[in-house]
Amino acid sequence: MCLQKKLNIEHLISKDQKILVAISGGADSICLLDYLYKQGYSVAAAHCNFNLRGEDSDLDEYFVRDVIKKYNIELFVKSFQTEAFAKENKISIEMAARKLRYEWFEELSKENGFHKIATAHHSDDSVETILLNLAGKTGIKGLLGIPEKNGKLVRPLLKVAKTDILEYCNRNNLSFRDDKTNFETKYNRNKVRHLIIPEFEKINPAFSQNVLDSASNLKLYADFVDAHLRKFRKKCVVFQSDKTVLSIEKLKKNEHLKLFLYEFLSDYGFNYSQVLKIIISLDNQSGKMFLSDKYRLVKERKELVISKISKQEQQIYRIESQNDELIINKDNINEMRITCSFRYANEIDTLTDKKKGFFDFEKIEFPIIIRKWRKGDYFKPFGMNGKSKKVSDYFK
């Protein structure tokens, strides 16, 4: 049988372990549960009702409860008020569902002694994730795909394609419900799945496998650098309760500083072009400050010092390049959009639209930082021969 040939899950779970299988009612999770059950693994199932699709959510739950009867296993079901949770915590619906789901699974594992939590992500999911990450800002990490294990979490079907899963369900007469639980990424994921991947497959029918192979190759690189990054941390970095301190003298001894400083600082939200500027700053005067969303990095005489910035300071947004569109989530419902585009001076005739501001492209440097007014802020309006004006005066 095809699925079985591809599965080689001894390195993920063993027969003496108790496994909690996440079950949505879709083909993937039904297949996973059935396979593990029939292979003699000790399994229980957990179903989340996120109450996001009205009656449909309840029908999923009903279906799962019904399906599970034919297996002699335990089923846990929990109902979540996902939207309210998302609103309360000011996070996206998708993030909320993920948080609720994994927190509950962890709880169940502790209470019932499950050794592993298994989810039914498969190789198509992984390829799609890689392409979605490629579209967004990513480095090597986003190109590795979905990990096969992560702590207690395991994904036994990760090397199996969706077609194999459907074939398994078909051959084993398993019924399932269409999985509609992709929430917000759904739209983009669907674009990747239905528009982008099929075009790639016309270029090369083995596209998906090739992407996964490339990801395996990248993983070797990532692991190698990670091993060295640990040494770098030990050598150059001191973690204190309120700050992280990097010795400039030691940094300068690193032949691959760009790589390590980027890998280290990206965890604090600093981007590549900032890292390049930070490296230049090592030889310059003290006091230069760099900001990420949540952290401040200050170049002092002998050290780089990273500390958390306050909530208020966090109201800082960044435009990375001239084509960026910044979408600021004002209150989880209303958005504020800031777009940035390029015009030739002769195309600008009026400055009457108060929602538009014009800046000299020669003089601006990306990223553009957008933040609330601070005392002392000034600007140099056009037509004033380079004289500056206080922002506070302008808005009086």
Add this chain to the structure above:
Amino acid sequence: MCLQKKLNIEHLISKDQKILVAISGGADSICLLDYLYKQGYSVAAAHCNFNLRGEDSDLDEYFVRDVIKKYNIELFVKSFQTEAFAKENKISIEMAARKLRYEWFEELSKENGFHKIATAHHSDDSVETILLNLAGKTGIKGLLGIPEKNGKLVRPLLKVAKTDILEYCNRNNLSFRDDKTNFETKYNRNKVRHLIIPEFEKINPAFSQNVLDSASNLKLYADFVDAHLRKFRKKCVVFQSDKTVLSIEKLKKNEHLKLFLYEFLSDYGFNYSQVLKIIISLDNQSGKMFLSDKYRLVKERKELVISKISKQEQQIYRIESQNDELIINKDNINEMRITCSFRYANEIDTLTDKKKGFFDFEKIEFPIIIRKWRKGDYFKPFGMNGKSKKVSDYFK
């Protein structure tokens, strides 16, 4: 001006160097030539007429000769019989054009003392190349994009987008001819350009810049591993005139053997799954052999020995996975296609089609090696209870 802001080419060429600019007559090369000329670089131009598009090729040449008159520079033009050259050398038209082009540029450089050869590849080309490589078999190297320099060859426009180039041509009233010289990759490149990238841009308008940023990140990883790979070569590998020998004892000391052995062996055409098997073989009996297109690797008692295989042995083809289609170029015109697919036993009713063979999926291991008959080859036909039969007897 936008193009100028993005260009920062002092690290590629200096004003005291003589630059040969490759000029097709398209917007990219016209822009490059005009920019370098106006910036005061010492330039000459070289145009290849590949004679691949009949009159159109000659019109390109005529156009280039005409355009160059307004600059006070030297122009070299050469006409190639590209198709004949491709046929003679059994290579693709694209490969032939590339070979002819760069060989001629090298010659011109030597004869005329050019320090650098500049081509007009831009950032869109690089993004497209990355996506094309992603569709094919690639590792980290295919994801780095087009290099900015490679020996004498430099690509000053590599960080500039096509739109910026067109804008430059427009603002400077430069005329150009549509560049139609993409040869064979044209079809796939056009799919990437017109179908895939626009879809990605709907997901994220900054898609191209993000891909280039990811590539920069990957480059840091690749450079770091390369530095270590050089050490690995020195430590574990002995290059002899007819073979390359790797010490098994030393290999085993490498904590990241998978990475280094793969990076080393991929230059000899071995793939990832072969490398995994080679690593397993290190602890097994001697004599096991692995084949790539051009090389043979034998596991001996204390060494892995790599040697070139003869022309005849090279008639070896590989099917990497069950969905692979193998296209064998028989005589540069006729193709032989071997496809490999999966059927359930109950779907196979007749074995009468002589162009089809059935094999037990449970028993085969990828890659499947396809080669000419050798003395002693045997097989076990269905219905003979596992008894074997010589291939030579069967075809008698």
